[in-house]
Amino acid sequence: MPNLFGLRDLTAEQLTYLIGQSRSMLEVLQRPVPVVPALRGRRIGLMFFEPSTRTRMSFELAVKNLGADSLNFSAGGSSLSKGETLLDTAMTVSALGAHCIVVRDSHSGMPEFLSRHLDLPIINAGDGTNEHPTQALLDLVVMGEEWDDAFAGKTLSIVGDISRSRVARSNLWAARTLGMTVRLVAPRTFVDPGLEDCFGVPVFTDLEQGIRDADAVMALRVQKERRQAGGPYIPETLDYFLRYGLTRKKLDDLAPNAVLLHPGPVNRAVELAPDLLYNPDRSRIQRQVTAGVAVRMAVLYWALGASDE
Amino acid sequence: MDEAQVQECTGAMISQLQSGIPDGQPVIVVGIREGGDVLGLRIADGLREAGVDVAGVGALDITLYRDDFGHRTHWPDVRDSDIPVAIDNSTIILVDDVLFTGRTVRAAMNALLDYGRPDRVVLAVLVDRHARQLPICADVVGARLDAERDILCQVQFREQGADSDQVLVSGAV
Amino acid sequence: MNRLIRFSGATVRIPGRSPEVRDLAVQGGIVVDAPASENDIVIDATGLELLPGLTDLHVHLRDPGLTYKEDIESGTRCAVSSGVTSVVALANTDPVNDNPETTRYVIEQAESRAWCRVLPVSAATMGLNGEELAPYHQMLDAGCVAISDDGATVEKAGVMRRVMEYARSVNLPILPHCEDRSVRAGGVMNAGEVAVSLGLPGNPREAEEICLARDLLLARLTGAHLHVQHVTTAGGINLIRNAKAEGVRVTAEVCPHHLFLTDEAVRECGTHAKMAPPLRTASDVDALRDALREGVIDVIATDHAPHARHEKDLPFEAAPDGIIGLETLMPLCLKLVAEGVMDWERLLDLVVTGPRRVLGASGDVLGTGAPADFCLVDCSREWTYVADDGQSKSNNSPFDTWTFTGRVTTTFVDGVCRWDLDDVMPDSLKPRAGVPFQRP
Numbered sequence: 001m002p003n004l005f006g007l008r009d010l011t012a013e014q015l016t017y018l019i020g021q022s023r024s025m026l027e028v029l030q031r032p033v034p035v036v037p038a039l040r041g042r043r044i045g046l047m048f049f050e051p052s053t054r055t056r057m058s059f060e061l062a063v064k065n066l067g068a069d070s071l072n073f074s075a076g077g078s079s080l081s082k083g084e085t086l087l088d089t090a091m092t093v094s095a096l097g098a099h100c101i102v103v104r105d106s107h108s109g110m111p112e113f114l115s116r117h118l119d120l121p122i123i124n125a126g127d128g129t130n131e132h133p134t135q136a137l138l139d140l141v142v143m144g145e146e147w148d149d150a151f152a153g154k155t156l157s158i159v160g161d162i163s164r165s166r167v168a169r170s171n172l173w174a175a176r177t178l179g180m181t182v183r184l185v186a187p188r189t190f191v192d193p194g195l196e197d198c199f200g201v202p203v204f205t206d207l208e209q210g211i212r213d214a215d216a217v218m219a220l221r222v223q224k225e226r227r228q229a230g231g232p233y234i235p236e237t238l239d240y241f242l243r244y245g246l247t248r249k250k251l252d253d254l255a256p257n258a259v260l261l262h263p264g265p266v267n268r269a270v271e272l273a274p275d276l277l278y279n280p281d282r283s284r285i286q287r288q289v290t291a292g293v294a295v296r297m298a299v300l301y302w303a304l305g306a307s308d309e
Numbered sequence: 310m311d312e313a314q315v316q317e318c319t320g321a322m323i324s325q326l327q328s329g330i331p332d333g334q335p336v337i338v339v340g341i342r343e344g345g346d347v348l349g350l351r352i353a354d355g356l357r358e359a360g361v362d363v364a365g366v367g368a369l370d371i372t373l374y375r376d377d378f379g380h381r382t383h384w385p386d387v388r389d390s391d392i393p394v395a396i397d398n399s400t401i402i403l404v405d406d407v408l409f410t411g412r413t414v415r416a417a418m419n420a421l422l423d424y425g426r427p428d429r430v431v432l433a434v435l436v437d438r439h440a441r442q443l444p445i446c447a448d449v450v451g452a453r454l455d456a457e458r459d460i461l462c463q464v465q466f467r468e469q470g471a472d473s474d475q476v477l478v479s480g481a482v
Numbered sequence: 483m484n485r486l487i488r489f490s491g492a493t494v495r496i497p498g499r500s501p502e503v504r505d506l507a508v509q510g511g512i513v514v515d516a517p518a519s520e521n522d523i524v525i526d527a528t529g530l531e532l533l534p535g536l537t538d539l540h541v542h543l544r545d546p547g548l549t550y551k552e553d554i555e556s557g558t559r560c561a562v563s564s565g566v567t568s569v570v571a572l573a574n575t576d577p578v579n580d581n582p583e584t585t586r587y588v589i590e591q592a593e594s595r596a597w598c599r600v601l602p603v604s605a606a607t608m609g610l611n612g613e614e615l616a617p618y619h620q621m622l623d624a625g626c627v628a629i630s631d632d633g634a635t636v637e638k639a640g641v642m643r644r645v646m647e648y649a650r651s652v653n654l655p656i657l658p659h660c661e662d663r664s665v666r667a668g669g670v671m672n673a674g675e676v677a678v679s680l681g682l683p684g685n686p687r688e689a690e691e692i693c694l695a696r697d698l699l700l701a702r703l704t705g706a707h708l709h710v711q712h713v714t715t716a717g718g719i720n721l722i723r724n725a726k727a728e729g730v731r732v733t734a735e736v737c738p739h740h741l742f743l744t745d746e747a748v749r750e751c752g753t754h755a756k757m758a759p760p761l762r763t764a765s766d767v768d769a770l771r772d773a774l775r776e777g778v779i780d781v782i783a784t785d786h787a788p789h790a791r792h793e794k795d796l797p798f799e800a801a802p803d804g805i806i807g808l809e810t811l812m813p814l815c816l817k818l819v820a821e822g823v824m825d826w827e828r829l830l831d832l833v834v835t836g837p838r839r840v841l842g843a844s845g846d847v848l849g850t851g852a853p854a855d856f857c858l859v860d861c862s863r864e865w866t867y868v869a870d871d872g873q874s875k876s877n878n879s880p881f882d883t884w885t886f887t888g889r890v891t892t893t894f895v896d897g898v899c900r901w902d903l904d905d906v907m908p909d910s911l912k913p914r915a916g917v918p919f920q921r922p
Contacts, residue, residue: 008679017384024370027389033423038373066373107797108681128799130681169681193686198678230667230683298387305378305385 002306003122004299005111006131008173015140015174019149021298022141022291028065029294039068042304045098048125049075049086049105054264055125055135058289059102062296071098090114100303103127121303129164132263134299136170138291139261140178142284143216146259152179157211157255159185159244160220160271161233162203163192167263168220172199185210185244189233207244211255218261219246219271237270247273251282259284310452310476315435315464318451319348322433323355325449326402334428335364335399341417342370342388344406347466348435352404365394374416396425406464408434411445435464436476454478484510485521487897487911491528492858496848497830506532508854511897515850523908525892527858533830534847535567535598535855535895537837537922538808539657539735540632540711540783543569543600546587547576552788552806552875554588555915558597559873560786560808562893562901565857567598568922569808570783570841572657573605574633580605580616582624589625589919596917597900598893599855601627601841606645606656610634613641615648622652625919627841630657632711637663639696646706655707655733655840660693660718661759670799672745672760680748682798687715687766690759694718698725701732709840710734712785714759716769723778733840735781736770738807738814741823743767743880751880753794753801757787771823774832781836784811788876806874810867812859813886820887843922853920854897863889896920 007015028034044063048056051074063070071093075086086105093101100121103111108128115122126132140151147154156175162168162184175182176199184191184203191203204210211217224237234240251258260272260282268274276283310318330336336356340349346368353366370388403417414432421430433449440458454462461479465471486509495501507514507522543557552560554571561569571588573579579588585602592600604621608614610631618629629649635658636642642658649656666689671677673684694710698721701708710722713734722734739757744764747755755761773779787804794801815833818824824832835845848856866885869877893901896918899911907913 006681021387024387024389027391028373031390031392031424035423036373037419038375038378105797107799109797109799113797128681128797129683163678166681192673192678192684194674194676194678194684198675301373301387302385306383 001115001119001121002303003111003115004133004303005115005122005124006173007133007136007170007177008131010174010177012177015177016149018137018295018298018302019141019144021302022137022295025294025297026291028297029290035065035067037067038301039066039304042068042099043071043097044068044300045071045073045090045093045101047073047086047090047093047101047103049103050126052104052126054289055104058292059125059296061293062300065293066297066300068300071096086110087114087117090118094118094120100300123299123303126166128166129169130166131170131173132166133170134292134295135167135263136174137299138288138295139171139218140174141291141295142261142287143259145287147215153181154215155181155183155213156216156218157183157185157214158218158220159207159210159246160222161190162186162220163190163195165220168218171218172201176200183210183214187234187244207250208254211250211258214255214258216261217246217251217255217258221263221265222267222270224267224270237267241270245269245271245273246276248276248279248282251276258282261285261288264288312474315474315476318435319351319355322435322449322451323352323359326352326431326433327356327359327361329431329448330361330400336361336402337365337367337394337396337399338363338402338404339367339369339392339421340404341413342368344464344466344469345404347468348406349404352402352433364399367392367394369417369420371413371416371420374420376412376416390420392424396421396427398426398428401427401430403430403432405434407436407438407462408432408445408447409438409440409462411441411443414445415443436462438462452476485523486514486516486519487525488518488522489525489527489532489858491526492530492532494532495826495830496534497827497835497845501826506848506856508894508897511854513848513850513852513854523911525907529860530891531859531861533565533857533859534834535857535893536565536811536833537568537570537841538566538784538786538811539570539709539781539837539840540737541569541571541786541808542574542788542804543571544788545575545591546584550875551790554591554600555595555597556873556875557786557788557808558592558600560806562597562895563809563873563890563903564812565859565890565893566808566811567855567857567893567895568601569598570601570603570628572630572632573603574610578605578609579603580608582617582620585621585624585626593918594916597913597915598895599917599920601922603628603630603657604654605629606631606636607641612636612638615645618649618652618654622654625921626654627922628655628657628709630659630711632657632659635659635661635663635693639700642697643700643704646700646704646708649706650704653842655709657709657711658693658697659711660690660697662689662693665689665692670756671748672762674745674763676745676748680798685758685760687717687762691715691717691721695721698722698730698732701725702728702730705731707731707733709781711783712737712740712759713770713779714740714762715766719769719773719778726778733780733836734778735783736774736779737785738782738811739805739880741767741770741774741818742814747880748798753796753798754805754878754882755880756798756801756803757785757805758803774824775828780832781840782811782815782832783837784808788874789878790876794878804878806869806876806879809872809874810879810881810884812890813867813888814881816859816861816888817886838922841922855895857890857894857901858892859888860891861888863887863891865889
C-alpha cells in the first residue's frame with residue numbers, strides 16, 4: 001500500500017523520485033489552466049484533527065488541481081483525544097468512498113494506526129511530534145532549486161524547537177539520507193535527550209556558530225503561548241529573538257549564501273526580523289508555499305497511482 | 310526502417326506540412342513525450358530551413374491526462390511539459406512518433422486545450438499503425454504499418470541515446 | 483471434606499531447607515505431618531517441583547469499578563495459573579480504596595469468588611489526590627496490608643512526609659510509585675534514541691530517580707518502612723543501596739518486564755510495551771539483574787495492569803500505561819533461573835519469603851501447621867503463551883507468543899485446589915473459588 005508516513009524510511013531514490021515528480025507538478029501550476037484531469041472521480045479524505053489553515057488549504061488545492069474531490073473532516077475546537085472516535089470517522093470516510101486519506105493529528109503514529117485498520121493509502125499531514133513529510137519534501141524542492149538538486153555536502157542549519165518540530169524531524173531524516181550536513185541551533189530546552197545521537201547531528205546553543213557558512217537556514221515557529229505542556233521552554237520572546245532570531249545583518253555576515261526557509265506562519269520578531277520575510281535575496285518562504293501545492297499533488301498522484309511495493 | 314528511411318520520411322512530412330500552412334499564421338510545433346518531442350524538434354528545424362516562421366517549439370507530457378489511471382504501474386512517472394509561448398489563435402503542429410490507438414493524441418489534445426485555444430491543430434506522425442480505438446486521424450503521415458495489435462512498434466532516435474535512428478517492429482511474444 | 487491429600491514424588495523446595503523429594507500432606511487447609519494411610523487421596527507429583535505459593539505485592543485487580551478490564555475472579559485466576567497464592571491489590575479502583583467500605587467489598591468478593599488470597603492496599607491519600615491522608619487505622623482494621631497511591635504519585639514532599647509519619651502508627655509499609663510528573667513532562671516511553679526515532683515524547687530516568695531520592699530521604703527522616711515499587715534504573719539501584727547502607731528501612735521490587743525488555747520493545751509491541759515507569763535500556767536491565775543477585779532488590783512483583791483491547795488499540799501516546807504480567811510471572815522467573823541469573827533459593831526469596839517479609843509476615847512457609855498454599859511446576863513443559871487465550875480479560879502483554887519451558891500445573895490455596903492445568907485432579911478436588919481472608 002503506497003502510504004507516506006514519513007521520510008525516515010525513504011531511500012535516496014524514493015526521495016529523488018518525489019522531488020522530481022513535484023517539479024513536474026510545478027510546471028502544471030504555471031499553466032494558464034493549472035488543473036489536470038488526472039484524478040478525476042477520485043475522492044480524497046482530508047482529516048485534520050489538529051487545527052491547520054495552511055497545510056489544509058494546500059492539500060485542498062492539490063486535490064482540486066488534480067481534478068479530484070475532497071471530503072473534509074475537522075475536529076472543531078477541542079482535539080480528538082480518543083483515537084477510537086477518530087478511527088470511527090476514518091472508517092466512515094472510507095465507507096463514503098474515499099480513495100485515499102490525508103490525516104493530521106496530535107498523536108505521533110496516527111497515520112500508521114489508521115493504516116492498520118483501513119485498506120487505503122494514508123498520507124501524513126503531520127502527526128504529533130513525529131513527522132511532516134510533505135513539508136520537508138517541499139523544503140527539499142525549494143533548496144534543490146538553489147543547488148540543482150545536488151544535496152550531498154550542503155549544510156542546512158535549523159533554528160528552533162527541534163524536538164517538538166515534526167518539520168525539523170522530517171528534514172533531519174531526509175537530510176541524512178541525501179548526505180546533507182545539518183546543524184541544529186537551539187537552547188537546550190528545545191533539544192530532548194537522545195536527539196543528537198539518534199540523528200548524528202551537532203547542537204549549537206550559539207546562533208553564530210550554528211549558521212556560519214550554511215547553504216540554507218530554516219527557522220522554526222516558536223510557540224508563544226505562555227503555558228505549554230512540559231514547559232516553560234523559553235523566557236519571554238524578546239530574549240529568544242535577541243539570541244536566536246534571524247536578521248538581515250546576521251545572515252549577511254554569517255551565511256551570505258544561505259537561503260531562508262520557514263514553515264509558516266511566522267512570528268515576527270521572534271524567529272525572524274520582519275524585513276526578512278519578503279526579502280527577495282534570501283527568503284524562499286513564498287516559494288515554499290507554491291512548492292507545497294506541487295509536492296502534495298505529486299504525493300497524491302503517486303499514492304493513488306503506484307502499485308503496492 | 311533504418312536511419313536513411315527515417316530521414317526520408319521526416320523530409321516528406323516537412324514538405325507536406327509546409328505546403329499546408331496558410332501564410333501569416335504563427336506556427337507552433339508541439340511534440341508528445343516521449344519520442345514525439347525529439348521528432349518535433351527535427352520537424353521545427355526542417356520547417357525553419359524551408360522558410361516557415363516557427364514561433365515556438367514545445368513538448369507535452371500527457372501522463373496526467375491518460376484515461377488508464379488506476380491500473381497501477383510501478384511508480385508513475387510524470388515529466389514536465391514545456392509550452393514556451395502562448396498558443397491562442399495559432400496553428401499547432403502536434404507531433405508524435407507512432408499513432409496507434411489514438412488515446413495518446415486524445416489526451417494530448419485535452420492537455421493542449423488547457424494551455425489556450427489554438428486556431429487549428431494539425432497532427433503529424435512518423436508511423437501510422439491504423440489500429441484506431443478512437444476517431445482520430447493524422448493529417449501528415451511518414452509511413453504506414455499494417456500489423457496485428459499485439460505486434461510492437463518502437464521508434465528510437467539518436468537524441469534518446471540510440472546508435473542510429475530506427476523503427477523496430479517486433480513480433481508478439 | 484476433610485480427607486488428607488498426599489502429594490508424593492515432587493521435589494519440595496522450602497526456603498531455608500534443602501530441596502528433597504518427599505511427600506507433602508495437606509488436610510483442613512494446612513500442612514500436616516501424618517503417616518500414610520489408605521484413606522489418603524494421593525496425587526502423583528513425580529518429576530514436578532513443589533514450591534510454596536508466591537506472593538505478588540503489586541497487582542491491579544480493577545475491582546471495584548473497572549471490571550471490564552479485569553475483576554477479582556479473573557485476576558486471581560491469572561495469579562494461580564502462575565503459582566501465585568496471595569495478591570496484594572492496589573487501591574486505584576473506582577471508587578478508590580480510601581475507605582473501609584471499599585476494603586470490605588474487596589474482601590467479601592474475594593471470599594466468594596477469588597481463586598487466591600486477596601490482600602487489599604489502602605490509598606495513601608483520599609481519592610489519590612495527594613492532599614489529605616486516608617484513614618489508615620480504619621483501613622488497617624478493615625484488612626489493608628499496605629499503603630499506596632500507586633497509579634498516582636504524592637506530588638508534594640511535605641504530604642509524603644506526613645503519609646510516612648502517620649503510617650508508622652499502623653506499622654504498614656508504604657509502596658510508592660516514584661515518578662516526578664513535571665520532569666516526566668508528558669513522556670510516554672523512556673527518553674532516549676528509540677523515543678526520538680519514533681517521534682514520541684521521552685520520560686527521562688531522572689523523573690523516577692528524583693522522586694525515589696526524595697522518598698528515600700523522607701523515609702530516613704520519618705523511620706517509615708518504604709517498599710519501593712518497580713525500580714527500573716541503574717541509578718535507582720545505587721540510591722537504594724546507599725539508603726540501605728545508611729540504615730533506612732527500605733525494600734525494593736523489580737518487575738519481570740524490566741528484567742527482560744528494553745525500550746526497543748516499543749518498536750515491535752507498540753502499546754503492549756507501554757507502562758510507567760517505562761522499559762529502559764540494556765545497561766539498566768543488566769544492573770537490575772545484578773541487583774537481584776546482590777540483594778539490593780528484595781522482591782519480584784508483576785504490576786499486573788490490565789487494560790481493555792479498545793483502550794490499548796490506539797496511537798501510542800493515547801493509550802493508558804500498563805501491561806498484564808501475572809500469567810507470565812512464573813515462566814519468566816524460571817527463565818531467570820535457566821539463564822543462570824539466579825538459583826532456586828534466591829528465586830524463592832524474591833517471590834515467596836521476600837514479599838512476606840515486606841508485609842511483616844514470617845518467612846516460614848509450608849511447615850507443619852502452615853497454610854497449604856503451594857504450587858506444582860513442570861519444569862520441562864514447553865508451551866507458548868498466547869495472550870488472547872489467557873485467563874485475563876485483557877491481552878496487553880509484550881510476551882505474547884513467547885515460548886517458555888516450565889509451567890505451573892497445579893495450585894492450592896488454603897488446602898483447596900485452585901488451578902488444575904491438565905485436569906488431573908479427582909472430582910472431589912476440582913478447583914473451587916472463594917478464599918477466606920487471612921492476614922499474612
